Each structure stands twice: as structure tokens, then as C-alpha cells.
Amino acid sequence: MKNLKMKKEFKVIADLLPNNTRVLDIGCGDGSLMHLLRIEKNIEVRGLELNQDNVKECIYKGLPVIQGNAETELHQFPDKSFDYVVLSQTLQAFYEPEKVLKNLLRIGKSVIISIPNFGYWKVRTKLLLFGEMPVTKTLPNTWYNTPNLHMCTIKDLFNFCDEKNIIIKKVVGVNENKTSLISKSNLEIKNLFSKVGIFLIS
């Protein structure tokens, strides 16, 4: 189930990326996205991953991966050494997401970030009607064991980019198999109906 949903998100990310580019995938997991990008778009991929089993899995697949922590080890990548840096659903798990984001924008000419949208209507109603921290398919953890320290909504990240003078090139909302473009004009409604938000920024 999770895999299917992940694949949709990866598909959207792949569509955002031009062929034959250099892409760094932060928190690349078992290398599924890297594999997809290499096969379908001839992209030169690199991954950074913390978990040893995932690292091993990437190596088995012949995907270049560096075992390390994105929170503390992004300094190893030189300025603008990648065309794109991808961060899939982990921004909210960092202690200092702003610092990480700054680093991503330093390393990549452009950055793609996806976030689980805390503004999704089901999430909102869980908290509003039941007074409990929301547990959904996109946010499967309970309050006491969640790795997510800095949950935000699509609107929050939108405003954040505006505030920090980060250029938003494209935002895509994902709900199950449906995707839609998000702009300032439809932000309120899309913030309510998207499970995941994918930002292309620079």
C-alpha cells in the first residue's frame, strides 16, 4: 500500500526532472527513486542514507550511496555540485529544517521537496473533532513515536519560501492517484485536499 502511494509521488518527482541531469537524493531509502530516475531519465544519481540496511540495498542495486546523516553531513557536498537535490518526506523530521533547506539550496541548482501535508482535511478534522493528534496513511505514527518534529502544511511551506526569498517554480499536490498544480490562487483549497505537497524551488 505504502509502496503504491510512494510510487505516485516518485512519478511526480521524476516528471519534474529533465533527462541527463545530476541528482542527489537525500534520504534515498532503498534506492527506489534513484533506480527509477536512472532507468527512465538517464539521470546521474547519488544518494545519502542513514540506515545501514537501506545503504546495503542501494549498493546491491549498483546505486551510488553514501551512508550519513543529512542533518550533520551535508557539508561534504560542494556548492552547486548537483542540478537537483531531492528531499522526499523528511524535511519535517530534522531538528533544524531551515538549516537543512539552506544547505540543499547551496548544493543544488534547484531543489525538490515533498512534505506530508498537515493541512489535509482528514488531518484537520481528526484534531478538530476528536481532539487527538492525527494518525493517517500519510502520517502513520502516533504522537509519542513520530519522527516528525516540525509538521507543516503546504501553505506554511509556501509562505516560508516567500518570506525567505526562495523562488517557487512549481508546486504539485498529490491525493492518491490525482495530481494538481498549486498556485497562490488555489492554495487554500489545495491545502485542504492534498495529502502530499511537492515543491520545486531554487
Added chain:
Amino acid sequence: MPSLAGLFFWMNIKLENIKKLDVTKPLKLDCGKTIKDFPLAYETYGKLNDNKDNAILVFHALTGDQFVTETNPITNKEGWWVTAVGPGRAIDTNKYFVICANVIGGCMGSLGPKDINPVTKKPYGLDFPVITIKDMVKAQESLLEHLGIKKLLCATGGSMGGMQLLQFCATFPDKAFSAVPIACSSSHSAQNIALNELARQAIMADPVWDNGKYVLKNVQPKNGLAVARMVGHISYLSEKGMQEKFGRKLQEKADYEFSFNADFQVESYLRHQGYAFVERFDANSVLYITRAMDYFDLSKQFKGGLVEAFKNQKTKFLIISFSSDWLYTPKDNKDIVIALNASGADVSYSEIITDKGHDSFLLDEPEFLKTLKGFLDSMYEKFKNEKRI
């Protein structure tokens, strides 16, 4: 086992029957001297296929030799990397052709300080030129030429073997499709040099050493050499690993003896390792090889930049470190990764979590061996495809 007095005589007889390449091409050493017509001893395992795309070159560490696996014909003990190399193992000799050469300066058949100096007709001793890691690597390139291998599937090595590998990639950027440097460093740290100096001083403090002239008398400064080996063995284990392995356990006795015999198991272990070593290794070789390691500084060679050393690298790297290795720390290894990243090279990195210290690369460490195997097998598929295109 023959008496030590006859050690070199006995070793040299056995060494006559091993594979040796006579390197006729003159080799200009970093120290300025030139050697030519010298022997380079090597061993191979498995078969080179018709496409010549399954060759893996292994670089050995300080006290290693060319006998990577199976039984070492000189010592009659297991090869030093049987855990990783052999049929069905991570470096599968049913599939790959594995090559390993004894480093020059060593004592397993390649030109070293116990050999006869053609000028004086006597063993070199300290007249042997000081060699570097780069010299070792250049000597081994002749072997690839001899075996008709244009490009290796992979080159690998741990510890000093990893240093040789980094040098090999920097000097010959198009000779290896992939490379796995393990538990190594791009330059020797002050602590690394200090430990090597301790080993050298132990040898030199032995009166038998006699300025390296012991070879003329066919004896060996075994006490000094054994202490040198003990220093090494301490640095190969982690504090935690040593505590778990030995603790304060006593060696086959119920209580202290109130003497200076080996009461503790750890003492007994070190003595055993030390004195087993003198049966198979030349003390002067330890001096020369540790010196080569200390002089190793890849960034110095490339005008202060490690990034520069790896410029235009096409080789695909996998760097492996061990969490409890304090001799060549994960940070030392990571610095190599950073430089490779900065140069835009294709690099992977894995830090294996283990208590077994620097020694881990020689042990049956499943996570390490699985990672190595996975990398090699995926590289083989890629290399075959690349060759086909």
C-alpha cells in the same frame, strides 16, 4: 619448523617455487634511485575469462603477502583473507580472477632488504632504497601488463592495501572499473606515524638487529620484531573488543603467579602473536614498509589537494569503514569520500557497525562481506554491459 638461524635459508628455498615476474623495466623510485630486473612475487586464484573482464586486484596490508586465500605454501597457514576470497565467498573465485602481488620491500619473494644486492653480492639490509606506497603500486602495474589485463573489474585492499589502492587510482585513473578501499586513510596521521615509530624502535633496540646487518649472519632480531608486532595487534583491536575478548581473564591459572610470566590472557595472546610473526617476516621489511606508510600523503603529491588527486576519476568507488576502528577511523575514510564527492566521482560509502576494530576487514563480519559482495556483483554486471557497448 626450522631453527631461526636457518630462517632465511629455509624461506628462500621455499620462495624459489612461487610465481614471480621478473620486472625488467627500470623503476625510478621516489627516493631518486632506480631498480631494475627485480622479482615481483604474486599469486592468482580463479580463472581469467576470455573477455578479460573478471579480474580483481587485491593489495595487501603491512604484514600481508600475495597468498590471499587457500593455504599459504610458505607458512602452511590459511591465506590472510580467506574470509572474503574463495569459492562462493564475497570475492568469489569461481567467478572472478583474483590477483595479488607481494609489495616491494616485503619478504615473500618480491625484491626486499633480505635479497642480494647485485653490487655488493651481499644481502641489502639498510642499503635497500627507501620505498614509498607509490613505488609499490608502480611495480605492480607491470604485473597487469604481464597478465594482459587492460582494465580491472575491481581493485581492493584494506589498511595499507587501501592506501595502495588510492594511490593506484590516482596514478592510473583508467586501470580499474571499480575500487573498494577498506579501513584506510589518504595520509598517515601523527598517531599512525607514532605507532609505526614504536614498532621500528622496538626492532632497532634489539641488539641482534645490528643496524640491519643481522641478515648477513642469517639471524633475526626476534625479540624486537615480536614487540613491534604486539604494538600492531593492540592497534588492530578496539578497546571494547579487547575487553570482551580477554577482560582480566587469567591464562590457564587460578590466580596471579606474582611473576612477570604471562598471567593474563591478553599478555599470552600478544606474546603468541609476536613470536609467531618472527617465523614468517623479516624485521627490516617492517622498517621499510612502515616507512612507506608514514610517507604516504596523497594530497601532498597533488599540491595540497586530495580533490585534485581524484580529478577526472571514472572509477566507481565504494569506501568501507568500521565504527570501532581507531587506527584508520571512519572520519579518515569519510575524508576520502568528501574529496571524491568534491571531484564529482561516483562514490558510495558504508560504515559497518562493529566492536572488532581495524581487524574487522579480515574477520567474518557478515554485514561487511555482504556489502562487498553486493557491490562487486553489481559492478560486474555493469562492466560486462559497458564492454559490450
